[in-house]
Amino acid sequence: MVLPITGLIIGIVIGVVFPITVPLEYAKFMSVALLASLDSVFGGLRAGIEEKFDNTVFITGFFTNALLAAGLVYIGDRLGIDLYYVSLLAFGLRIFQNLAIIRRYFLKK
């Protein structure tokens, strides 16, 4: 648990120190990708607790989820449908589920 938190802090520090900005029109993509990676992290934590963790599944899941989400947003933009909300809903739901499972493990212990 210590390692992921340190990683998170390191990442935030890098992000704050380096003046990286996303163009405004890509901000939406970024937010969905952010949610996807948040979901991946919680999924990974859950798998780690359940001792079913698979490195390949985790890493590929992370990238495909982020790309798929961004792609959905892009297509939605083109078609004039807010597919954006679909990914928001799906990822949000999964984050809650994963968190609930993690919490149960924590309580059982």
Add this chain to the structure above:
Amino acid sequence: MLPIKQGQFAIALVCVVLGVMLAVQFRTTQDIRSSIPYQRVEDLSQRLSQTEKERDALINQVQELKRTSGAEAASKELERVRMGAGVIAVEGPGIIVTIDDSKRPSKPGENPNLYLIHDDDILKVINELWAAGAEAISINEQRLIASSEVRCAGPTLSVNNSRYSPPYEVRVIGEPTTLENALKMRGGVIETLQFWGIQVTIKKQDDVKVPAYKGAFRFEFAKPLKEGGN
């Protein structure tokens, strides 16, 4: 601590990426909030369409002028000049602003002058109205023209060399909403005046009648310049 045995490194790696994304996204969102208020975009697009309408109207006017004969154009021009000079009474949509002295008694030790209307208060109102696109303004039946003065004359106000005491009625022709908003602007004229309890009422009206300038024009010193001179 949670019993995570596997994948600590992979999760930590992803967490680094997540952290970077979080920081960047925070900054971007802040940029959006601070740099481009969405309202401004709407405002600009509205102004653009308005300007386009104006342009089209002007093009029409040019074509119309080209078609009509010279005499007709001249008489139209004369009408416009007379309206601009304020020598004919005009009517149209606009607002009527009534300004009266403060009813509030001045506190001991305070300057009672602060609670009275002065020439500069009226001037500020007039200035704001002209800036907001007013086409004709009168103060208590005196049409404001190029040579009008608004000046303190003891406890009264002198406009076109006629004296008036409060309340002052300012009749304005122009886009009523724009005029009203210009006066009621935050930190604007009315807010400043009302701080001292000076009573200002604004009434929107579909046909405001603004009287003509009643005086005569006398030019002793000025004479027209010869054509082509500078």
